[in-house]
Every structure is written in structure tokens, then in C-alpha cells.
Amino acid sequence: MANDCTTVGKSVPRIDAAEKVTGAVQYVDDLQFGPSLLWGKLLHSPHAHALIKSINASRALALPGVKAVVSGKDTPKPIGLYLKDRTIFPVDRVRFVGEPVAGVVATSEEIAEQALSLIEVKYELLPAVYDPYEAAQPGAPLLHPDLGKYEVVNFIFPEPGTNISEHFKLRKGNVEAAWPQCSAIIEDIYSLPQIQHVPIEPHVAVARWDKDGQVTLWAASQSPFAQRDLIAQSLDIPHGNLRVIAPYVGGGFGGKAGISIEANVVVMARAVKGTPVKVRMTREEEFLNTNVRQSLFGRYKIGVDKEGNLLAMEVAYYFGGGGYNEYGTNIARAAGYSCTGPYDCSNVKGDSHCVYTNTQIGSAMRGFGMPEIHWGLEQIMDRLADQIGMDRVEFRKRNCVRTGDTIVTGMKMPNIDLVKCIDLVARGIGWGKKEAATGLNKCRGKGIAIMWKAPAMPPNPGSSAIIRFNEDATANVFVGGQEIGQGSFTVMAQIAAETLGIPYESIRMTVNPVDTRYSPYEWQTVASRLTWSMGNAVKAAAEDARFKILDTVAKYWKEDIKDLDIKDGVVVSYKSEREQPLKKMVVYGLPNENFEGWQGGPIVGSGKFMPTYVTNLDAETGQGTRAVVHYTVGAQAVDLEVDTETGVIEVLKIVSAYDVGKAINPDLVLTQIEGGAVHGMSSAFEGYIYNDKGLMINHSLVDYKIAASMDAPRKIQGEIVESAVEDGPFGARGVGEHVMVQTAPAMANALADALGIRINRLPLSAEKVYLAMLEKGIVK
């Protein structure tokens, strides 16, 4: 099949390109709501941890133009994806600086802003805790004394009476028995601070609560269906009455997954029924109030024998989940069942914790726990290789997972080729060859790191798709997944065209905006799952439509359907060599001989996909038949140099190789690889900085720097490996997140190669590098 493809496997142009380059695309903020539109602003907690004693909004309400003020008393019912540990506005306690405490609705943004200062909130301060390891210790200030009472899904294990919202345990073999057989053991701590997604489009939401009970939410969202579900449950709205409309997203990276301000805006709209209310987060609010990537404190102990075989791994991860862990618990779980990284090891003891801390809510971000754990894992692998005198690339090839391996959870590894990825990046970077530095006072080095990641989600997230034909044989494809820049609509169009046997140009993606009233269900646009899961649904819908077309023609020709095919928009018979164009017949059907009745009718195909084969894992050992659907694996190599006068790192080249199963659109895979490499590089320099009161102090793009054009490497070389996965469309699996997972440790490894310096805590700031050089006597 794959060899015969006409559209799949081709780098067709992006389907959304023209509307994006002309500025015609409408994001949420561009939608027009007329002069009746009201503006909302959120009041943020100035305290990291405090009880709310009272909220007095009377002065704010007296300000002309103010229409309503809402707060926790309006939102008593909990909300949350995996663990219902929060309310839409906090009822009696705030848990981080920046948490929205109340919402003001007014006739203008200025008035709403002015009203914020008139709301009087009385707080009683509580001791706060910021570090995840400290927060997990007995005696730490408790953020959620009622943890034991929260509703939780059956695969998340909170520990009531502590700040631990999830504790995933993995026990395989016997690490204690293995340590004595190791000829090298490294024990160390690696950690990293929170970082932010920083999509260029800030969070924006508009909501209208009609007087008849119909509720509409327009949101910059990766998760319109999940938001509908969560908000409907929390506010007792029948699902059918809540409509979430989500146009193109101006960058997500996980930051617009799950829920952040959207529920707050719906509550604000409820207070002014019939009138739309808009909240647009400022960039500062983005940093202070929207979700972040969790911090991590990771303790590692890893041992190898003298031949370089991994014998035992003991890891303990403490994710700083922030004030609420309703989504973040599943990050710790994912880090738990993938705790070894892409390595085959018989003796593993893993403990992965999600821990409440008085910081921003830790939630989904590109990589979902994997960049965090690979930061330490991949540096230790280098150090182990060094200790036993083995080449770092050879060491990885010896120990990395292979197809059919029984991996850490007991699951058989589906088809992958990580060794090939490693070989490709080693060759691409010129492994083993020392390059000359580009100038005086520069030291150059190379590093490699490998990764794995499975789509992290509940066992059964569903996708669905509908395909409808038009008179001219163009087809409208309806899906509910989102285009957040990754190219999902283009890839869906390719899968549909290929399966239907019609040209790519004949597909009309009928998605923008995703509208929960009209779009087929899609769980969320997360976990790099669309190409795979939504792709499967689109393929199923296309097969359904194709069958209906062929069935009609077979009856019309009185031939066996098995002899028919659709090629380039024409039904052909391999037996009779007859041809029937799709035009008209896909709507009007075909007449019987002498017009004695008709066959067929308007063609509509529908399809769904839901993984039905993922099993639960044992709560004490993390063992089970199938922990996840599959893994995507990859390798990255970095060539960088350090300015020894300043400590500034300049990344010169990155080579990335990922096993994507099948590249539906190779150039779009490369755009993910390139963008992800720069995102990964940028992430190595980013980090939240807090003062001693828990306020994030670099809350602007002035002081939270993301990579700009001059920081991007000169060259990024992408390599695509294709080992078809059994459960993906045309063998494809996702790659959107993976491309940034191991960039930071690859850079750290290159830094070690250049200077012999190891940095255990991100970010890799120039200052940190310089001070490390000073300490090591490299500079005076």
C-alpha cells in the first residue's frame, strides 16, 4: 500500500498557508462581538498561600460601568480532569501568587481594571512551600487538607494528609541485588524550574450565557471538548447546551490544553446573562496565572557492569505541580511508567510524585514529563559511559530499547528503530571528530541524547470524523481536533484523499472553528495524538465513504465490489476496465438501466477511533500488559561552543532523528523537528525566577527570554526514520512533542564535552556556565 500512495508521504503544501499569510485567519481575539461586548478582568492573589477571610466587592460594584463581580462563592462545585482538586474561583484559600480570586465584568477594559483595585479581599497568611521535594516531606505546609475527599480517576493515587497528589510506583526485578554487580554507579540529583509555553497568542476567551440557558464559549483552545465536559460538570450545564467554539490557535504547546481561564469567563458571563464577556490575558498574566511546565527534583541512582550493560536504575521524581494538580498528576504518572527513558534495564525502582507547591499550576507542556526526566537521565548515561571508558554513542546503542523488548512496565515494545536514529544523528554531527572553535576564547563540543515518549492520556481517549461529498466530487472533512500550527489539517486532508482515492486538492477541511455543536468528538489536541488517533478516525470515515461509493457503482455495473477501486476521483474496474467519475454520482447516485430506479445517494462517511487495548497497571509495581499505545523514539546531537569570556553558549548545529512510523507529510515532520529543536534549545535557557514571597519576578518578555532569530542554530538537520506502527494510519505515529524532549540534556552533554563542566540544574545560563568554569579553574 505504502508504495502506491499518491498523497500520503508527499510534502504537499499546508492547507492553511494562504489564509495565514494574508492575515485573513481569525483567532479568537479577532472575532467581532459588536458594541454590547463586555470586558472582564481577573483579580490575582498577591499571596502564595492564604485563607480568604472575606471578599467585599461593594466599592467595585459602585463604579459606573461595572456590571458584575464574581468569586468563589459563585463556583462551589469542583472542576478537574483527573483529580477534582479545584473550584473555578477559589472558595476559601489561595495557593499561588497570581491565582484569580475574583472576576470583574465592565463596559470597558479600563473600567474593569480600575474596579480590580476596589475589591477588598481579607487574607490570613499561611506558610508556603515552593520546592517539590520539601513539599513532599512530612511537616510541610499542607495545600489541600481535603485531598482524601476529592474525586479522582482510578489510575491516579493521591496520598491524603500529604502534598502528594499522585504517587506512581514502579518495581521491576531487584535493584538491591543488582548494585553489588555494578562496576560503575552514579548517584546524583538533577532538577529544573518551571517554564512557560509562551505561545505568541495569549489566552483569550469570550463567553455568552443566554437567558434561555444556552451557553457559548469562544476560546483559544486545544481542548474544546474537554473544556465543554469539565465546565458542564462543574456548572451543571447540560452538555448539549454548552457550545465551545475554538478557531485556529496561535500556538499551544500544551498551554491551551485542559482548562485555564475559560471556566472563569463562563462564570463571569453567567452574571450578565445575554451579553458576551471577553477576557484577554496580558503577557504578564500569561506568566503569573496560566499553566506552566512543572518543576522537577529528580534523584537518580544508575549502575552498569564493566561491559557497559545497564544493570539497575533507581529514580525518584518530585514534580512541582503547583497549587492545583488536576491535570498535572498524569504528568507524574507518565514520568513514572516511562521512568527509565528509552533504555532496557531489568532492575528498576521508580517513584514518581506529583506534589502540591505554592506556585503556578503545572500542566501539560510539549513533552509532558519527558523533557524533565531526560534532563537527568541523559546526562547520567554520558557519565556512566565515561566512567567505564565506553563511547557515549556506543553505550546508548548497547542499552537502548528495541522492538519486542519487554520494557519497564512489562509491555512489549512495538515496532521502532532507535539504533538507526542514533546512527543518523551521530553521522550527521560528525561524532568523534573534534571541530575547530570559530574564534578566540571559544570552546567547542558535541553531545548526544536520546528519548522516548508515549502519548500520555487516559486509556480510552476517542476521535471521530465525518466526510461528506459535494456535487463536484470535492469532499468536506469534519474533525474536532485543532490546528495549533503543527499541520494537523493538512495531514488529515492527505489521509482522507489517499484513502478515498481523490486528489489532495479535492479535500476541504471543514474544521475552523472547531465547534462542539457541529464538529465530531475529539478528546483533546495533545499528546502528539492527532496524526495517529484522529488520523485513524479520518481513515475509517474515508473507508466508510469509499465503501458506499464502490457499493453504489458495483450495483450499477453489476460487478463485484472487490474488482473496483477509486483512482484520482474516478471509480475503475480492474475487471471490465470501465470508469465512472465521482462527480455528481456522489450526491445524486446513479440510475439503473433505462432509468428504472436509482442506486446510491449523497455520500457521507463516518469513522471513529479509540484505543481499546490499553490496560491498567498494578498500583504497587506499575506492571501491566500494555501501559500505553506505543512509543515514539528519537535521538538528537548538538554541536555548540561556549564563549569563555562570558559563559554564553551558542548552539551551532542540531541533528535530530525520530522514528515517526510513517511520515504522512515529510516536510511537515521536518518543520516540527526544526521548530522543536529551537524550542528545546530555548527551554534550556528559560526558567521562572521567584522572590522569597513566591512571586514570579521575571513575568514579562523583557525578563523571560525565549529564543529569537539570532539565537537559532545555523543549521538544523532533520532525519526521518519510518518503522511502521501497527495501530497508526499508514503506520504513522506522532512526533510533535518529541522533537524538544532531549535538546537540553544534549546541550548539557555537549557542554561537558567542550569544557568538562556538568550543570545539574537548568537553566544553562551564561552566568551559571561562567561560574562553573571559574570553579573548575578554566578561567580565572
Added chain:
Amino acid sequence: MQPFDYYKPKDFEEAFHLMNMPGKTVYPYAGGTDFIPMSRDGFWKCDAVVDVKALPGLREIKETPDGLFVGAAIRMNEIANSDLVKSHWDVLAQGAGSVGSEQIRNRATLGGNLCTASPCADTPPALYVLNATVIIRNAQGERKVAIADFFKWVRQTAVQNGDIVVGVVIPRPAAGAFGSYVKLSRRKGSDLSLVSVAALTFPNGKAANWRLALGAVAPTPIRTPAAEAILEESSDEAHIELAAKSAADTSKPISDVRASETYRKLMVANMTKRAVRMTLSRREKGG
């Protein structure tokens, strides 16, 4: 952003009338690149702004008998790309060219860069080594303030309520002068200085005079007389090392969200070396 009024007077009389409206806080307004974010965030509050861009002379850039005059409303890119500025005052062009992004440099003005008095501003160190004078006017008349007396503290200057900065006058350096502006920031472009160094050397008989100014490492830009004296003895590598150390000793950086005091001090030394070497190399190449 909370509301304020906007005026754009065409002459000074009208401007001073507006600046002195009783009971009102009035800010002079030029490029807006500091004013808009500061007032959006509520740090600066005013009833009105007086746009100075139409005032006579403020958009002029010309050579006068006293040296180069650069009007307060001249924009960073206009300085950075000016052949006149580059002809003898290149170090100022370098400073202006390192401000923010292309978009910001198309709006931000010299007057604004001076009046907001951010310690990490990029044109003041250059103006220090060039011995610039700031011209200030108010309803009572005009006064001239040496650049070293202009900056008082972080975000504090010699500018009083009702004053408008008209521009700066920069004496023409001696023939054979060369200067460099070196800036260390977290990101390669469009970022603030962690440490900056302006260096200028010009011949004095057979010897050479040196001026060094540091940015972002004290409440105001500072000159480093001791380091300058060392370089005036000799600019060989040993002396450069000594001067760099001396400059670091002179600096008084703080620890903040961008860098620690320790790192900044170390970088003062290294950036001083870089600025001096770059200046020497310019002198050798003659441009």
C-alpha cells in the same frame, strides 16, 4: 491603560504652558517605547502627555561649532544609520544601534533614552566617553548640564517638572579618535544590557588618552578614571588586564533578576577588555 490627554504643541511657549497646567501631572512624550509600557502597567500615572516631536529643533541632527547636536526626538535608528554621527561619534551610533529591536529603534528617541534614566540604557555610556552636554529648557530659559551631572540615580535625572530636554551637544573628538560600545545581554539581540562598556581613545601627542564608561553596573553610568589612567600608561595586554580589573573594582553592580553582582563584576572586567581590544583593533585598521 488608564486614560490621559495628549497634546502636540508646535512651539515651546505652548509646550511650557501645557507642561505647567495647574493641578495636573504632565509628562513630556517622545518615542513612547518606555512611556506606553510603564503607563500600561500602572507604574507611571499622568493626566496628560506633551508630545515634543513637533517642537523646533528636536528633530534636528547637525554639526555646530560646539560639536554634534542631536535633537531629543531623534530616533535610535536615525542615529545608528547617520553618516554624520558615524563620521566622528561612531561609538554613539554603536550604542544607539544596540537598543532593542529594529521596530523599537524606529520609535525610541535619544531624549527618551536619557530621561527614563534606566541604568542599562545603551546611549548614555557613549555620551559619557564623548563628554556630551544635555540641553534642557523650561519656561524660565535654557540650561546646559554635563552628561555626568545629568544622571542622579536610578530613574532620576537633572530634569525637573516643567523641563523639556531639547537635545545633546557632543564635542567633536580629536582627530584619530576611535571608540567601541560593547554590550553583554542574555540573548543576542533585542535585550537589555547586563553590563556595557563604552571605550574611546584619541591621540595626545605621542601618547593616547582613554575614556571608559560602564553601563548597567551602578545606579547611573560611571566613568572609570583609574582604569583610564592605566591605559594611558600603556595599552599592552598586561595593562589591559590591569585596567579591566580596575574597572571591575570601580563598578557597583547589584544582583537582580537578570544577573548576580558577582557575575556582573566579572563581566565588567571581561567586557572592558573586549571594548579596549576592539578599539585598538579599530585604531589599527583606521576605521
Added chain:
Amino acid sequence: MLHEITFTVNDEPVTLAVKSHHTLLRVLREQLGLTGTKIGCENGECGACTILMDGEPVNGCMVLAVEADGHKIETVENLNKSGELHPLQKAFVEKNAIQCGFCTPGMLMMAKGYLARNPHPAEDEVRQAIVGNLCRCTGYIRIVDAILDAAKEVA
């Protein structure tokens, strides 16, 4: 305070009343419906609102609307006014230099303004020119390539 201003937007004369404290970005989007210019940070840091003012790239969020009086403003909507894509737009499409698209209008306007000043830029110069335009998706390399490609076309 309201000001009546007259200026040119995408080659059309416009007269309208604007408030003193409203930025040009806000007026373009809210009063003129030109939503191609994006709000990313309102702090002059991200470049998503880059427009041309008398041909020079500026951040729409860093200009008061009243300051546009008498000036010539150009937004992304002007690029393909003739119906045909501008060479820059074509190059962005061909190079797949677009992902989420949110930075794209600002990037295009920055590039247009820059190429007018420097029609034959080197790669480094383009990287420097767009340093005030943040993109979180693409990694910039394709954007730089697209601008270099378009430069050949425009020149």
C-alpha cells in the same frame, strides 16, 4: 480626550476620532477592523503587531493612535491587495515558514520594511532584522530562508 486624525491606511485615506491613550494597534483592530495585526505582548517585545509607518517597521502597540495623524500606515492586509500574493507571502508558503501563523503578519511586515531598506541582505542581516519578531513554532530558519528567497524576487 478625543482627537480627529487623518492618515493613510493601506493606501486609503482615513479620518476618525481616536482616544489619546489608545494605541495604534488597538485602533487598527477595533476601529478599522484590521485584525491581521496581532496582539502578542503590548510591550514592544514580540513583534506580532509589526506594521509599517511611513515604510518603517514599528510595533503597533508602541505608537499612540493619535501619533499616526498625517502618516502612512501599512498592515498585512495590504500585501495582497491586488489579489495576488506578495513575493514574501509566496515564499513563506513555499518554504513552510508558517505554523500557527500568529507571528506571520508581523514577520511579513518586518521583512517588507527591511527589504525596502536593504534589498540584498545576507543571512545574518535578516536574522538581525527580525530579532524583534518572536516565533515559538518554526525555529526561524525557514522564515529567514523565505525572506532571502523573496529578496531575490523583489529585487
